[in-house]
Amino acid sequence: MSIGFFLKKFVTFFVEPLGLIVTLLLIGLYLLHVKRVRFAKVFFSGGLFLLLLFSYPPFANFLVQNLENQYPKFDYKTNVKYIHVLGNGHNTDPSQPISSQISSAGTKRVLEGVIIHKQMPNSKIIFTGYAGETNTTNAVMNAKLAHALGIDYKDMIINGKPTDTKEEALFTKSLVGDEPFVLVTSATHMPRAMMLFTSLGMHPIPAPTNYYKSEFRGYLRKPEPVYFYISSIAMHEYLGILWTKLRG
Numbered sequence: 001m002s003i004g005f006f007l008k009k010f011v012t013f014f015v016e017p018l019g020l021i022v023t024l025l026l027i028g029l030y031l032l033h034v035k036r037v038r039f040a041k042v043f044f045s046g047g048l049f050l051l052l053l054f055s056y057p058p059f060a061n062f063l064v065q066n067l068e069n070q071y072p073k074f075d076y077k078t079n080v081k082y083i084h085v086l087g088n089g090h091n092t093d094p095s096q097p098i099s100s101q102i103s104s105a106g107t108k109r110v111l112e113g114v115i116i117h118k119q120m121p122n123s124k125i126i127f128t129g130y131a132g133e134t135n136t137t138n139a140v141m142n143a144k145l146a147h148a149l150g151i152d153y154k155d156m157i158i159n160g161k162p163t164d165t166k167e168e169a170l171f172t173k174s175l176v177g178d179e180p181f182v183l184v185t186s187a188t189h190m191p192r193a194m195m196l197f198t199s200l201g202m203h204p205i206p207a208p209t210n211y212y213k214s215e216f217r218g219y220l221r222k223p224e225p226v227y228f229y230i231s232s233i234a235m236h237e238y239l240g241i242l243w244t245k246l247r248g
Contacts (some may be wrong), residue, residue: 016232055228059227
């Protein structure tokens with residue numbers, strides 16, 4: 001894996017919610033240590049404010065809705081040859097079943113890909129994704145789950161080399177060219193994925209899954225850890241979209 005890949009991950013941590021809050025609190029702690037109490041209060045207050053904001057249900061819901069509402073759910077009447085399921089996280093703990101080894105988002109992506117495949121005779125599912133910190137690629141793990149759900153390996157194309165969405169797109173372009181194909185990924189990730197794939201002259205048909213948005217239940221809601229997680233996912237995508245636009 002390239003140094004650029006690790007550098008991107010390192011820098012990303014400090015501009016996403018958790019890293020940003022930790023940074024503000026550490027700066028505040030340092031300022032308190034050097035007796036700059038006034039400035040220390042500013043940084044501590046900023047960190048606490050962001051922690052509460054990103055954990056606030058209506059705000060988290062606002063962030064994800066702006067991403068997830070951009071593309072409707074897939075029309076299962078569509079018929080194409082290829083279905084590309086983008087990779088996500090996994091582990092290889094042998095004490096867990098395959099359904100638990102793959103992340104929640106990854107499981108839903110595979111399940112949606114399998115459902116679509118069964119609606120399309122003679123179609124093939126493309127699985128991509130690198131190994132991360134494990135000894136097995138995410139593409140292979142996802143293929144194992146699909147196989148457990150009744151999909152024959154001859155109906156799959158497995159590539160564990162791509163480390164990000166752009167590399168996944170380049171691989172699929174080598175297979176499908178400019179022909180339409182189904183693109184399966186999380187609803188929050190779909191806008192960025194569509195931007196990358198279409199920028200290569202490809203014609204993906206979006207099939208979003210793994211939604212995080214929920215119905216509005218009023219503003220009198222207490223902050224909760226799960227909504228901080230949802231906000232972090234949304235901010236990761238917004239930053240990814242900004243980075244993609246800056247790179248042209």
